[in-house]
Amino acid sequence: MGMKKKLGMSVVTASLGLSLIGGGTFAYFSDTETTNNTFAAGTLDLSVDPQKIIDISNLKPGDTMVREFKLTNDGSLKIDTVNLLTDYTLVDAQGDNGSADLGKHIRVNFLFNWDKESEPVFQTTLHELKNMDPDIVQKEVWDPLWEQKGGLTTGTMNELWVEFEFVDNGEDQNVFQGDQLEVEWKFNATQGEGAEK
Template sequence: MSLKKKLGLGVASAALGLSLVGGGTYAYFSDTEVTNNTFAAGTLDLSVNPSTIIDVKDLKPGDTMLRSFELKNGGTLDIKNVTLLTDYTIKDSKGDNKAEDLGKHIRVNFLFNVDKLDAPVWSTTLADLKGMDPKVVKNKFDLMFGDEWGAKGLAPGSSDLLFVQYEFVDNGKDQNAFQGDSLSLKWTFDAMQKAGSER
């Protein structure tokens, strides 16, 4: 082997030795841990039973109709409050009611005390409900439920039974224009969550 090759091999061996020594200088203990984390959003699931609260025919002024319905929280989060939105359409069978709103003649009596179903907690007409700010309706509902609703809300798996009486008000005047007319009522219950909290 020539001197050049011997020197080259010697230099390479020395460099390898230094790298091993240098590498050993920076050796250290190590340990690794892995965490598995999850963010799962809860659910709001408000249901109304029955889905059709009222369906009556052949009404006349003076008729009253008592109905009950249940609001149930089938989700995993507390429901803080419920807003009621009212909408309806009128079918004027003969076209003779001269733009008179049948909704002004249908009074809604909200009854929340099962022992006193003859004493409305709040009365209003469908026409007023339709034109009312949803926040005002929410405040009325909060007051009617009291601390049970306002402070605790509607917990997951719980329900509240509500009673409502509809009344075709007899105003003592000629209401013949409403004969054969019909009103289709749509109530939308909008559930809102409680405020976020430190978890």
């Protein structure tokens, strides 16, 4: 074979080798597995029963009203804290209240149960409750109630009693005749710290 022929064969062989390396196929074993994963967030769902804790008329100084309400965890996560936010609007029937605030004369007593010997676990006025840090009730009322449970677990319920008292201060309170307080209680539930799953 001539030199030109040998050189030509070498070039063809080299080209064929390069094409196999660059674009050729290789046979090997393989196996594929697929996992289907889910991240589902839990729910916080606090319910209060009844929705209207108190609706009373014809109050006079010295009257007391005891009402029961239930806090229930209807969600899938444990409720760690419940803050109580209080707001109210005074409807001044006579328009002569000036700076007098009926909320300062309504005492709120939180009770764990109701009987004749029941002592309030926390006592304040509507006015003070409206202006205090909302986690005060958590620390003073819910924490002792949930001390053993560490919160309100899923599907559980706690009964609480609250006593409202129109305090008779022994002075002229005529300025409050016909007045009305529209009170909003907002219960704000929060979860505990995250945990390793």
